[in-house]
Amino acid sequence: MITASGLTAALGWALLHFLWQGLLVGLAAGLVLALLGNARPQLRYAVACAALALCLLLPAATTLRGATMADAPSRVATPADGEVSFAAGVVEGLRQPLIDTTREWRGQLQPWLPGIVALWSLGTGLFSLRMALGLAWVARAARPGHGRTHAYWQAQLDALSERMALPRRVLLRVVDDLDGPVAARIWRPVVIVPAALIARLPADLLEALLAHELAHVRRHDYLVNLVQSAVEALLFYHPVVWWLSRRIRIEREQIADDIAAQALGEPRRLAIALNELAQFRAPDPHLAPAAQGGLLMSRIQRLVRPRRQSLSWKLALPILGLSAACMTAFAQGHVAGIVAKDEEPARISVRAGQDTHYAVVGDKGDDSIKFTGHYDQLEDITRLRRELGDNFIWFRRDGRDYVIRDPALVRQARQAWQPTEPVGNRMGALGDQMEVHGEKMEAIGARMERQTAGSEPISTEMEKLGEQMGALGERMEPLTRAMLRTDDDAERDRLHAEIDSVSAQMETLGRRMETLGAQLEAVHAPMDALGKEMELAGKPMEDLGAQMEALGKQMEVLSDAANRETLSLIDQALRDGKAERIERL
Template sequence: MSAFIFALGLTLMHFLWQGLLLGCATAVALTLLRNSRAEYRYVVACAGLLACLCWPALELWQRLASDAAAASASSPVLPWMGDAFSDNITGFNLRDALRYVVSLWALCAAMLALRVVAGLLWIDRVSRQPASHPDHLRWERDLEQLARRLGITRTVRLRVIDALASPVTAGWWQPVVLVPAALVGGMPPELLQALLAHEMAHIKRHDYLVNLLQNLIETLLFYHPAVWWLSNRIRLERELIADDIAASQLGEPRRLALALSELERLRFSHHQLAQAANGGNLMQRIQHLLRPAPQALNWKAAVAMLGVAVACLSVYAQASAADKSASGFKPALIDFNSCAKPVWPDGAIAAQRTGTVQLEFKVGKDGKVKESSVDHSSGHPDLDEAARIGISKCQFKPATKTGKPIETKQKMQYVWTLE
């Protein structure tokens, strides 16, 4: 199996306990900051989710680097550890299991990636539609005024869409606000303006880029509940921050709260890669705008966190045991006392031939050399053949996998010098 697939499989397996640990640590930090500003909780949640990406990425890089270092190791006197043929091992095969795990992970990640791409294409298509609504120019002017008040220098486009139930924002360099036609015609203008102020707050904060990174992490680590919990918490705190910015610009938190209560009565759909005014818990956001109250510590949640911590330790123990089992390979070791000194070929000394020959051979389960060949020639066929005959007389201690002898490929160099 490919070294990359094996390393990736181990990394995905170890993230089971790593994700639990990061989720627990973030949950504790958010609990301590439950009565602080939403910006602080947002930063903590983002850091936790980013760590979910960086930790396994760093571990995968270290695994591949260590494998590459082992594969490139070569010495004149020590054998090079090559591929192991573990066909004699019966029972559970971790390598085969990891191959299936990686295949299933890749399939699911590809499907989620296609879903994200479909969302991007949908946003691009509807944002390119020509403006045809009769009130389009009026709301575009209001959007320009909001942009100036928030210090946004980029041009923000506005599109009125029929097949949409709530305003959404997409794009970073060329942002666009998509407004449902039903809201333009049915919601009081002052309430719709409050929702647009919320969308402009997302543009000011570049939330679209953070949401793109969230979708990437959700796609790669979709199998872990902690990733989805952290991502949902980021979206909740982000909406609270955008609400605060919009309310401060409007000077009327109550107006935005009324606009959110109108949205609560609508059946809306959430589009990936876009921030919408209906994100998060609407009732919680309304309460945050009107009557923010200190949150009491929920001790029942501590019991659940204790259970998660126990599960984290259990998964860590299982993953570590499996990792040790997977790496429990011991290479073949040469018994130098069994090796006779190579015989110089006739005429090689007289011609003063020297050089280094690298041999490739198999060490059987009995420790005997077989199927030897010249991997890199010394430049002299007679020296190459003499080295090949010499290595065939050596005895090795066979390589083992989980304590059982196995057949391995080896490489070793002979250096022919004249003193």
């Protein structure tokens, strides 16, 4: 029978052992995540979630094993007479000092186990209270009586939900005490939007943020976030748990960005919306996935100008041995899977839908590729282009990859996208101009920062002088009262002399403050000119932003029409047998 003391000891040892167990999990997860730097965020998200789940399972298994062993009777194995060999004696001689050392430090830590468990219980209780307060906030914000509805945006949200193939209706609540949109609840999902955001943000940008929140709803991120918060509460004392949790949130936001960008058809619009959202800096309620979560500026850069990270070959050395050991079994299973797949009858659906990704490849360089899908696939398309040449359509449907090399179909697809090219070129030119002005503003900001840094020593000294003058003023007041009350001429003279001394010190400090004030004014004088320069540099950005917004709306209309035409051509190629099946990229 497991006793309370035995369970407490087992739990205490599990908490201590998790210190090194969690470190090993963190090192392994960090290595794998570094190796997957070029992979899709879904894979990095899965690795981080698996590592966090392992962090929860390890102390649970250690506790169960410790409690079971504490309840089982001790048994010491002794060899039969004549069975002890020389080698066994050598091993026992090396093993015994380690056993003795382990017993020694276990004996020293044993009395501390109840206290360790008590402190852990206190910390877990506090973090559980934090989690409960977050749940209460979400429940109150999502309650119909707390927020208000918005007919127009509810209709827009319903249309987005249908476009993103959500299985159930998502409600919209507008509240005042919130700084950014969040998605909440599991069975009856709701998107909570601040009233200030509806009033200040353009409609197309708010629609982009709503698409991001619907991506969280579609992936059930609220439920995963609840489990994640529970693990944080239980293992709050280990930094690896918080690091893994942060990586999960970063990858989760990137996945939601990708889903929203694909649904909208223009990642730049979502990037602009996130940039506007950056003004809302107050923290989110932690339990509800929010659009401003993750590393916001890096997400914006990833949407506008995605870059593939470089990977050092040295990071692969620790797992090459494991890869070599698994290669034979993997190859056998992979070949068997390919054979089985080839023997299956092909079932091709001829329909235009959200699950079709494609690339229209022309003959004028990389810029002529019209691509829908994930950014990581673009490199595969480029490699396929080197193999097949120019002028083809690649697409993926029902998990299968195809190419269309019929000249007439490829020409029609390119003609469908041709009206978007001049608009895209103008948007690229505007983007270059905005980057130039942004660099100018950044340079002015750096000058302003350097100018401000020069005033910090002066301000610090003035602050210290102010404290000294305050202290002297506090001395002056009792001296003055004492001089007025005394009738002794000698005492009055002494107090008067002391007051004169304090006044002289205050006068000296005052002159020093005047000097420092003049220096501070001289340092800050260029700030006015820099402020005006910054204002002038920012004005072109407003005009360029307005032009970019207008072109973005024009591009959306043209891209929708071209996308419909291309999907129709793909359906036609499947019906006419002009789509060639290829190995999945």
